[in-house]
Amino acid sequence: MPASIGEPQAMKQIDFQTDPSRYRHWRLGFDGPVATLTMDVDPAAGVFGDTELKLNSYDLGVDIELADAVQRLRFERPETRAVLLRSAKPNVFCAGANIRMLAKASHAHKVNFCKFTNETRLAIEDASEQSGQRYIAAISGSAAGGGYELAEACTWIMLIDDRRSTVSLPELPLLAVLPGTGGLTRLTDKRKVRRDRADVFCTTEEGVRGRRALDWRLVDEVVPPSEWEQRLRERALALAATSDRPSGAVGIKLPPLERNFRAGGVTYPHVRMEFDRVRRCAMLTVTVPAQLPPDLSAIHATGAAFWPLAMARELDDAILHLRLNEPELGLIVLRSEGDPNVVLGADALLEAHKHDWLVREIRLLLKRVLKRLDVTARSMIALVEPGSCFAGTLAELVFAADRSVMLTGRRSGDNREPATLHLSAQNFGAYPMGNGLTRLATRFIGEPDSVESARQELGGPLDAAAAEALGLVTMTFEEIDWDDEVRIMLEERASFSPDALTGMEANLRFAGPETMETRIFGRLTAWQNWIFQRPNAVGEAGSLKLYGSGQRPRFDQERT
C-alpha cells in the first residue's frame, strides 16, 4: 500500500522555489504586450512521484510553478499587459486537482494544498487588478473542477463553441467534496451567478457549454472555432490596452533565494528561523541591512537584492516551508533585529516611489506575504525586545500576530536601548488584509479613534508604555517578569489543541467586513475542511477513496 501524501512516512521536503528553466508543467511565451502561459502538465512529474497527472490535472508541484510564473511576469516583464492562459493538451483545458493525489493525501496536506492554490488564484487576480496584467482564460476542451476555478480567477473567460468544450464543477456529484479553490465563492461573489443556476451547475457532472455558459454568467465570451485564434488575440490586445504598465521599462531578475536548511532551522540573508521542537515553536527573526539604495534608480539597479523585496521573498518561502514541511510547529514567534531607522528609510523609499512600477510590485508582494501570514494556521506571538526593529512594514508583523509582548526598559547586562515600536505611512494603507482593512483598522474596529491616535505618532519611537497606551501591543513586562511570562505563554499555547486554535484564530483575526477573499478562506474553506474529515468523502467507502475503483460510495445519509 502506498504511503499517504503528507504522512510522515512519505515526508519529502516540498520546495516552493523554482524558475522557468526547471518548469515541468508550464511554458511562457511572449509577443509584445501579450504573454502566453501554457499549461502542459507532465503526467510523470508529480511532486510525490507516485501520482500520474493526466489531462492537465495538477498537484502542489504544478501550482508552485504557476505561482512562480505569475510572480515572475510581474517583476521580470514590465512590458507584459495581458496574459493568455491556455492548454497544450487536446480536448482539455485543465481537469483540476488530481483526484488520486487528493485521495492519498493527509488531511493537513489537502488543507494546505487548497490554501496555497487559493493564494495563487488570488495572486492572479491581484496581478489583473493591481499590476495591470490582465489574465484571459482561453478554454478549448473541458475546464473541470479546479480547471474551471483557475479560469474563474482570470479577468475574462473565453470558451470555444465547438459543441464539446465545457466548463464544470463536478466535485460534488463525482467526489462528494466541494470545489475548494474558491469555485463556489467566485460563482456567488465574482461572477454573481443566480443561486439556483449555481446549484444546477454544481450538481451537473457533465457541465455547461456554449450559449448557456454565457447566459448563466459562467463565461464572458463564446467564440466559434473559426474565429478562435483571432478573437483571443483581439481580446488580449484590448485588455492590454487598459493596462497602466510602463513603457520602455526594464524588468528585474528574481534569482534563486540563498537558503541554508538545517534540522534545527532555515537561514536566509534577512530571515532566520530556529525550531524549538520541544516547545513546537518556530522562532522567526527578520533582520535588516546596514544600508539602503539612495534613490529610485539605485533601487532598480539593486533589483531583487533591495531589502524589502529580498526580505519579502524570504519570508514568503519561510512561511510556506513551515506550513508544508513542519506541521508540528504550531507557534511562530516573530522577532526582528536591527536598526529601526533603516526600516523607516526603506518605508520612506516605498512611499516616495509608490507610483514606480517596480516599487508598486514590491509593495504588492509585501501585501501578499503579510496576507499569507494572516491565513497561516499557526499561532503567532510577536516579541518586541531591545535590539528589535519593529518599525513600519515590520510593525505589521506585530499587528498580524495573535498577541504581542513588549519588554519595558533595558535588560541588565545589555547595553542596548529599550525596545521601541515605530509607525510609518505603510501601516495606514499599503498592506490591506483580505478584509480590505489595514491591520490597524482591523485591530481598532471597536475604537476607530485609536487609528487616528496612532497616526499622530508617525515615525517617532514608542516605548513600551506608549505602545501599550496606544493599544499597539497586547502586554508589556519588565525584565524581572519577562522570561517567566513569555515561557509560560509559549508553553500554554503549545498545550492547547491545534485544531481549536486554528478555528479560533480563523475567527478572531478577521473582524470587520468580509470580502470574496475572506469568504474563500473562511466560509468555503471551513466547510471544505469539514467535508474533508467526513467519512462520506474520506472514509473507506467514501467518494474520494473509491474514485476510479468502479465501486460506488456508500453514504451515511444523516444530514447535520
Next chain:
Amino acid sequence: MPASIGEPQAMKQIDFQTDPSRYRHWRLGFDGPVATLTMDVDPAAGVFGDTELKLNSYDLGVDIELADAVQRLRFERPETRAVLLRSAKPNVFCAGANIRMLAKASHAHKVNFCKFTNETRLAIEDASEQSGQRYIAAISGSAAGGGYELAEACTWIMLIDDRRSTVSLPELPLLAVLPGTGGLTRLTDKRKVRRDRADVFCTTEEGVRGRRALDWRLVDEVVPPSEWEQRLRERALALAATSDRPSGAVGIKLPPLERNFRAGGVTYPHVRMEFDRVRRCAMLTVTVPAQLPPDLSAIHATGAAFWPLAMARELDDAILHLRLNEPELGLIVLRSEGDPNVVLGADALLEAHKHDWLVREIRLLLKRVLKRLDVTARSMIALVEPGSCFAGTLAELVFAADRSVMLTGRRSGDNREPATLHLSAQNFGAYPMGNGLTRLATRFIGEPDSVESARQELGGPLDAAAAEALGLVTMTFEEIDWDDEVRIMLEERASFSPDALTGMEANLRFAGPETMETRIFGRLTAWQNWIFQRPNAVGEAGSLKLYGSGQRPRFDQERT
C-alpha cells in the same frame, strides 16, 4: 455504556412546543414594563434524562424553553419593554452548554443543538432591536462559555463587581472546541473587542472580572454589590424608556399547536408533511384558509388563529421536527395548495397594518421562520403546480429553495387553471435574509435590474413562461416531461453525499454581504463543525471525551 444522544438507539422525539406551565428551567416575572426571566435549570430534567444539568448548564430542552419564553414575551406581553435575564443559582449565572451532553451527543445532534441555540440568541437580538424588548444580562456569579454567549446576545451586559463574578469563554483551553453559539463572532462583530485581547480572553480558563471586563469591552457596566439591585432596576427602566412598544395594548395567547404525528408524516391545520423514506424526502405543503379577518381589530380578535401567524408557527415547528427527529430526510419538497388571492389578501393586511405592534410581530416571526429555512441543512426544491398558491409571503418559499420547478399549462384530467406565481410588497423588504438582503435581491445579486422588473409585476398572476422569463423559477416543464424530470431530480439529489450538499448549500445560499448573523452560521459554525469532527476534540483521547475523567487529553500536534 449509555447510548449516544441523537444516535438511533437513543432516539427520543424532541418536541419544540412548550409553555410556561411546563417550564422546568425558567421562570417569568413581571413588574410594569420590566419582565424578569430567571434561569434556574433543574439538574434532573435534562431532555435525554441521563445527563445532570448542574450549575445552570443547558441542553436543548433548556433552550427550547428559552426560545418559547422569548417568543411569548413578544406576542403575549405588549407592555414588556425590557427583560432582565438573571440566574436563581448562587455564584453562577450560567455555566454554558452541558459538557457531558455534548460529549455523548452525535455529531448531527451537536450541530443542530448549536444551530438552534444560535437561532434563539438571534431571536433575543431581534426582540431587542425590532420589537422594543431590550434584554439585559445581570451577571452575578460566573458566566462561562455558553453562559457568557447568552449574555452577549443581550443589549446590555451588567457584571457585579464582587471580586468573584467573571465572564469567560473557556471552551478552547478546557474542551478543545470553540464557543459555538456566536461567542467568537459577537466578540469581533458586536462587541468589537480588540483581537489580541479576544485571543487572551478565549484562552484564559478563569475568565475576566471587574474593571478589566469593562475596559476590554466584554461587559457594558460593572456595579458594586451594594448598588446591584437598584442599578439593575434603573438600567431596565432606562432601556424600557427607549422602547416603541404600545401603551394599553392587549397581548394575544399562543395556544398549543394542533398536531398529528404519524410514522409517515405530521399534519397541522395549515402545514402538512409527508415523508417518502425511500427517496429520503419530506413533502411539505402549506395550505391556506378560505377566509381572512377583514380588518385590524378582527386580526387582534383572531389572534393566534390568524393564518399568517398560525402558519408561521406550524412551519417553524415542522422545520425543527425535520432537523432533529428526521435526520435522514435530506430533501424538502416545498408545495402549496389554495387560492393565491387569499395569500395576497393576507399580505395586504400585513402591509396595511405593519405599524401595529401585533402585525409587526407576525412579520418578524415570518422573517425568522424563513431564515430558519435558509440555514436548514436540507436541500429544498419548490414545485409550482396547478392548485398551488405561491404568492407573496408563500413565494418566499420558492425563493428560499435551492431550485424551483414550475409546470407549464394544465394537467390532463385536471380542470384547475395553470400554475401561477404572484409577487406582493412582502417580497421586497419584509423578510430579509441573514445577509440583510431580500431573497429576491440575493437571487439577482448579479442583475439588480431583475428585481425592478419583478416589482413591475406586483400582484398579477405570472404563468410559467412569465416566471421563467423574469428569472423567478429555475426551470419549467410541460406535463409530458414533468413527472420524469421531477422524479429524476429528486432521485439524483438523494444520491449525493449529504455532507457535500450541506457545504455547497451553505455557500450558494448566501451571496452578497456577510453580517454577524451569516458569519455565525458560516465562518464560526463551519469551523466548529470541523473541530467537532476532529479526534483532538471527539476522539477517545480527545478533550470532550475525557472531560471530567481526570485524564489529560492527548493531542495530535499536527497543524493544518
